[in-house]
Amino acid sequence: MERAVSHEQVQELLGAYALDALDGDEAAPVEPHLTGCPRCTAGGGGAP
Numbered sequence: 127m128e129r130a131v132s133h134e135q136v137q138e139l140l141g142a143y144a145l146d147a148l149d150g151d152e153a154a155p156v157e158p159h160l161t162g163c164p165r166c167t168a169g170g171g172g173a174p
């Protein structure tokens with residue numbers, strides 16, 4: 127089973143993810159979230 131992460135959790139991980147600084151276990155749930163989350167792929171934090 128994949129471990130789902132919330133949008134907020136992904137936002138916290140995105141900085142390290144962008145730097146390729148996450149372990150595989152940490153990055154694994156981020157990638158599928160990015161695929162389905164336009165707010166994350168847009169690079170924004172969801173703030174207006």
Ligand SMILES: [Zn+2]
Binds near residue numbers: 132133134136159166
């Ligand atoms: Zn998101």
